[in-house]
Amino acid sequence: MKFSKILPSPSSAIALFFFATIFTGSCAKSSPAPTAAVLSPGANEVWMQNTAFTPATITVAVNTTIKWTNKDGITHTVTSTTGLFDSGNINAGGIYQHQFTVAGSYPYKCTIHANMTGTVIVQ
Numbered sequence: 001m002k003f004s005k006i007l008p009s010p011s012s013a014i015a016l017f018f019f020a021t022i023f024t025g026s027c028a029k030s031s032p033a034p035t036a037a038v039l040s041p042g043a044n045e046v047w048m049q050n051t052a053f054t055p056a057t058i059t060v061a062v063n064t065t066i067k068w069t070n071k072d073g074i075t076h077t078v079t080s081t082t083g084l085f086d087s088g089n090i091n092a093g094g095i096y097q098h099q100f101t102v103a104g105s106y107p108y109k110c111t112i113h114a115n116m117t118g119t120v121i122v123q
C-alpha cells in the first residue's frame with residue numbers, strides 16, 4: 001500500500017515521542033500556566049461560593065474597596081441589610097465592588113438565598 005511508505009519507522013516515532021516530551025516539559029518550566037486555579041479569595045475580596053460568602057466576615061481599613069466575585073453557577077446579590085449598598089443580581093462569574101469610607105459594621109445578605117449572610121467590619 002502506498003501510504004505505508006510515508007509512515008515513520010518505529011525508531012523515528014520513538015524519537016519524535018521523546019522530543020515532544022522534552023519540548024513540552026521545558027515549555028512548562030519556562031512559562032507556568034497563567035490560568036492556574038486560585039483556591040481562596042485574595043485580600044479585600046469575598047467569594048460567593050457554594051451559596052455562602054467567603055469569608056463571611058471581612059475586616060478592612062477605612063476607604064477600602066471590597067470586591068465580591070460570584071464563583072457559583074447561580075445568581076447572587078450583595079445587599080446591605082441597612083440599605084447602604086445593593087449589587088442587584090450578580091450572575092455566575094460576575095463581580096461587584098463597594099468602597100467603605102466610614103468605620104462601622106455592615107451586615108449584608110443575598111436577597112435570593114436567605115441563609116447567605118456576611119458582614120464587613122471597617123476600622
Ligand SMILES: [Cu+2]
Nearest residue numbers: 076110112113
Ligand atoms: Cu445567593
